[in-house]
Structure formats: C-alpha cells, structure tokens
Amino acid sequence: EVQLVESGGGLVQPGRSLRLSCTASGFTFGDYAMSWVRQAPGKGLEWVGFIRSKAYGGTTEYAASVKGRFTISRDDSKSIAYLQMNSLKTEDTAVYYCTRLPSGYDLNNWFDPWGQGTLVTVSS
Amino acid sequence: QSVLTQPPSVSGAPGQRVTISCTGSSSNIGAGYDVHWYQQLPGTAPKLLIYGNSNRPSGVPDRFSGSKSGTSASLAITGLQAEDEADYYCQSYDSSLSVFFGTGTKVTVL
Numbered sequence: 001e002v003q004l005v006e007s008g009g010g011l012v013q014p015g016r017s018l019r020l021s022c023t024a025s026g027f028t029f030g031d032y033a034m035s036w037v038r039q040a041p042g043k044g045l046e047w048v049g050f051i052r053s054k055a056y057g058g059t060t061e062y063a064a065s066v067k068g069r070f071t072i073s074r075d076d077s078k079s080i081a082y083l084q085m086n087s088l089k090t091e092d093t094a095v096y097y098c099t100r101l102p103s104g105y106d107l108n109n110w111f112d113p114w115g116q117g118t119l120v121t122v123s124s
Numbered sequence: 125q126s127v128l129t130q131p132p133s134v135s136g137a138p139g140q141r142v143t144i145s146c147t148g149s150s151s152n153i154g155a156g157y158d159v160h161w162y163q164q165l166p167g168t169a170p171k172l173l174i175y176g177n178s179n180r181p182s183g184v185p186d187r188f189s190g191s192k193s194g195t196s197a198s199l200a201i202t203g204l205q206a207e208d209e210a211d212y213y214c215q216s217y218d219s220s221l222s223v224f225f226g227t228g229t230k231v232t233v234l
Contacts (some may be wrong), residue, residue, distance in 0.1 A: 108217035112162040112172035
C-alpha cells in the first residue's frame, strides 16, 4: 500500500524554524517528485513547493509566499522528504500535507496520494 | 490568493445532478494545462477525484465526471449521494512555474 506519513509539526514562535518530515512507503520513493501543500484553518489548499527526483537533478520550485524561507530536500536512502521552514510567520499556520506526483520531474501533474497532514502553529 | 475561481457552495437533493465550475486564465487552464479535481471530506486529507481533465482513478464512482473548455473546467456529480457532502478543489499548473488550487466549493446534500 502506498503511504505517506508527515511528522514534525507543533507550536513554534514567529521568526523561528521548524523541519517537517514525510516518510514514504509502498513505492520506489526515488523515482517520484514530491510536493508539499498546506491548508490554513478553515481555508483552502495552497501549494507550497516540490522537489524533482534525483534523476532530474532533484531541483525545486516554490510558491512565491514561501520562496527564500522554505526549503524542500529529500533522502532517497530513507524514503523521506523534508520541508525546512525558516523565518516563520503567523500566516504560515496551517496543516501541511505531503503528496506525490506521478512522474519524477513534471509539475504539470496531479497529486496522489496525500498524507494525513501535520499541524504547524506559529504563535507567540 | 488563488487564480482559479470556484463557487463557494452548491447544493442539491439526493439523486440530483450538480456541477462545479473552475475558472482560470490564459496562463493556466487556457494555456492548455490539465485540470485535476480533489474531494476533501470533513477532517480528512484531500483525495484525488479526477485527473487530466476527465479521467477517474480506480475506485472513484462514475457518478463523478470532469470536462474542460477554454479557460474553464467543470466537475459534475450525478445521482448525488449523502456521502458526497464535502469540499471540492480544482488544481492546475500555471506558466509562472507554479501550481494553483481553486478557491474551493462546499457541496451540501439537502
């Protein structure tokens, strides 16, 4: 069974950092691009960014709202994708979902499956 | 702020047909990029419902169908059922090298 499990969420003060992890199982993790999507409380879905597979350079793209503050990386040996979040703002408060693209490189695609999400609360 | 606009809510009686529109622009849907749809049941993660404008993943009932024309796309639910009550989101790639989700539509079964 293909499964994604996020971890690392919690309460953090504005300006601080937090790293989320997404542990994958049930498929060859290194073959796929991975992405992060967030959802603020009571709001809609917002794409955060993605990372291509190593076969396509492991390069990344980010939403304008997080560019320069968030970094996505991957450890194919452990089947884990990471979301490093720096200089956090109160507006970054959201449930963060990890999800997979059907190819290793093309962002013009759908997301499936999704993890259960992990809540990040940025507050003093 | 999303560049894909959906109606905030739609409703229908059991058995009826409802449609949800997703309006974009010449830099996303109108540029030929595919539209995908997700269903989010209360308190759960989104689930892929339609991919590549009109394709259903295995396990998705054929009551759900998608279409695309010009700068817009639509999701139709025929034979509405109580378990279809959820939030629905469209999604498309944009030539700004980004992905956008629609504003979301809440479907209520009367």
